[in-house]
Amino acid sequence: MYLLNLLFFLSLYFSAILLVTMVFFSYANKRKKNRYLSWDKETNHLINEYLFAEKNRVIELSENVKELSKTKPFRDFIAKKIIIAVKTFSGETTRNLKKLYLLLKLNEDTLYNSKHVFWYLKARAIRNAGIMKLDNFHDIIFENTNHKNDLIRIESQIALIRLIGFDGLKFLNIITYPISEWYQIVLLKELKVLDPDHFKGIKFWLKSYNKSVIIFALKLIGSFHLFDFYTDTQKLLQHKNKKVRLQAIQSISKIFKETTATELFAIFDKEPIENKTAILKEISKFKDPNTIEPLLKLLHSENPSLKTKIAKTIITVDKNGIALLEKQSGANAHPLNTIISQLKEETNS
Amino acid sequence: MKILVAEDDNLIRSALEFRLKKDNHDVTIAVDGSDALKKIEQDIPDIVITDIMMPFVSGLELVGLIKEKYQDRIKIIVLTTMGQEDVVLEAFGLGADDFIPKPFSPNELSVRIKRFSLK
Numbered sequence: 259m260y261l262l263n264l265l266f267f268l269s270l271y272f273s274a275i276l277l278v279t280m281v282f283f284s285y286a287n288k289r290k291k292n293r294y295l296s297w298d299k300e301t302n303h304l305i306n307e308y309l310f311a312e313k314n315r316v317i318e319l320s321e322n323v324k325e326l327s328k329t330k331p332f333r334d335f336i337a338k339k340i341i342i343a344v345k346t347f348s349g350e351t352t353r354n355l356k357k358l359y360l361l362l363k364l365n366e367d368t369l370y371n372s373k374h375v376f377w378y379l380k381a382r383a384i385r386n387a388g389i390m391k392l393d394n395f396h397d398i399i400f401e402n403t404n405h406k407n408d409l410i411r412i413e414s415q416i417a418l419i420r421l422i423g424f425d426g427l428k429f430l431n432i433i434t435y436p437i438s439e440w441y442q443i444v445l446l447k448e449l450k451v452l453d454p455d456h457f458k459g460i461k462f463w464l465k466s467y468n469k470s471v472i473i474f475a476l477k478l479i480g481s482f483h484l485f486d487f488y489t490d491t492q493k494l495l496q497h498k499n500k501k502v503r504l505q506a507i508q509s510i511s512k513i514f515k516e517t518t519a520t521e522l523f524a525i526f527d528k529e530p531i532e533n534k535t536a537i538l539k540e541i542s543k544f545k546d547p548n549t550i551e552p553l554l555k556l557l558h559s560e561n562p563s564l565k566t567k568i569a570k571t572i573i574t575v576d577k578n579g580i581a582l583l584e585k586q587s588g589a590n591a592h593p594l595n596t597i598i599s600q601l602k603e604e605t606n607s
Numbered sequence: 608m609k610i611l612v613a614e615d616d617n618l619i620r621s622a623l624e625f626r627l628k629k630d631n632h633d634v635t636i637a638v639d640g641s642d643a644l645k646k647i648e649q650d651i652p653d654i655v656i657t658d659i660m661m662p663f664v665s666g667l668e669l670v671g672l673i674k675e676k677y678q679d680r681i682k683i684i685v686l687t688t689m690g691q692e693d694v695v696l697e698a699f700g701l702g703a704d705d706f707i708p709k710p711f712s713p714n715e716l717s718v719r720i721k722r723f724s725l726k
Contacts, residue, residue: 302618306625310713339618346619349712 294335297326301336305343308354319361327362337364337386344389359390372398381413388417396421403429412441419448424455430463436470445474446481454482464490472497473505480509488513495525504533511540519544523552531564538567542574550576557586562593569597573605580605608724609633611652613643613669614686615661623656626713632720640664644672651677654723656684656716659694667697674702682723686711 300323307317319327326332340359344352359365371383372395384402387395399421402414415437418426427449437445463475464487476494479487491513494506503525510518522537529537541549553575556568573579580602588594610632614620620636627634635652637643641663643655655673659666670683685698685706695706705719 298617302621305618306622309622310626310629342616342618343622344710346616346709346711347622347713348710349714351713352710 297332297335300326301339304336305339305355305358308358309343309347309351311354313350330367333362333364333367336362337367340364341386341389356390365390365392365394368392368395369398377407377410381407381409384410384417385413388413388420391421393421400429404433404435406435408435408438411435412437412444415441415445416448419445419452423452424449424457427457427459430459430466430471430474433468433471436468437474438470442470442474442477446477449478450481457482457484460484460487461490464494469499469502472499472502476502476505476509480505480512483513485513488515492521495521500530500533503529504536507533507536507540511543514540514544519546519549519552523549523556526556531561534564535567538571542571545575547576550582554582554586557583557594558588562597565593566597566600569594569601573601608654608720609635609650609652610654610656610720611635611637611643611646613637613640613655613657613661613666615639615658619658622713623716626716627720630717630720640666640669643669647673647677647681652681654682654684654720656686658686659688659691659698667694667701670698670703671701678702684716684719 300320304317304319304323311317327336337359340355344355347355365387368383368386368390371379372387374380374383380402384395384399387399395417399414399417402410403418405411405414411433415426415429415433418429420426457478460475460478463471466472466475472494476491478484479491488510491506491510494502495510497503497506507522510521519541522541526534526537541553550572553568553572557565557572559565559568569579569583572582576582580598583589583594583598583601586594589598610627612620612623612627612634614623614636615638617638620638624634624636635646635650637646639661640657643657644664647655655669657666657669661669664672666685670685673681673683682704683698683702685695685703687694687698687706687708691708695708698706704723707716707719
């Protein structure tokens, strides 16, 4: 009986504790939510005032904002909001937001975090410095463009471009870590929103010992159609690294001239299958009737998959490609006859 | 003009509302695509400004649904992120009337809206 009573009181006791804890947490959550809602209203209003302020109009911070801005959670909160606004709006509005960022001394938090031991805080601070175009962060950003941590490194590389435009590519002179395929795309995307400027370092980057730098420089040549670098690109068709050669094939085709197809056919035989495929893809884009004859010669390749790709290139370049294929020796024998009938079906459908 | 803004980020939403009201437009805001559809049913706007990335009903779905039901009665301006060319083409394919890549100047938005009012 005593044991049962004890168990009953114990369960009652723990239930009470549980209930009090639940009420406490629910109250704390509600308070937090209300606090964030009030911050949200306050910051949205303040940011809107700054976003759409007329020139030279001075906007005073309210006493409430001044008081709140002494606390770290609020500073983080408003910094995040300003960053979102700067990423969304452009022109005079962003200059106003930068004024607000500096007025709240959020740049001091950015500086503190940019030296933080936690990589994610450091990376975020560097990104914010780039978005807010905080010029005095140049050296910190530049020295982190070759950081051992992937995210810090790429955020610094992007931030440097945001800060000083095409000059920011100077990090390519010093980086020893590779730039991944994905981040090369990200960097190109960042550059494409800027007005094309000078490409001072390209010749130097094309000779880099960092293969990814050579590949990226080749991508710049292709993306920005830098015809002046044709000969440099052509030389890289002979590079010992097949990925560099692959990019050279793709880039030279974007700045092609009359002789490009011949140059690509000259390297075709010794290239691995992925580079051969890339050559065929580029040749098909040229739509040059002079490429038909060399393509027909390549048709005698032993590899059936490659044979199909060559045949497809022929019918892309010449609308009478099927007829041309049918005239070839071996057109009635396997595998060319199968390839031709398959291509016929594809073109009919 | 009656303008409905569909944007999931409350700061951007309030900034657009602030600016458009300053230009004397009658502005309704929607927090996502499905909210936008409900509000359009209640009061048909002249223009819908929609973000592409939104929960529940995305901007692209919203464009398709509005154009299917209201055709040219409602003009649609799509807000996209720079470099989303494929998305822009898809939006135009669904019937969007204009697009503005982020970051954009609020003045540019005003000019684009004015252009619709002149048509």
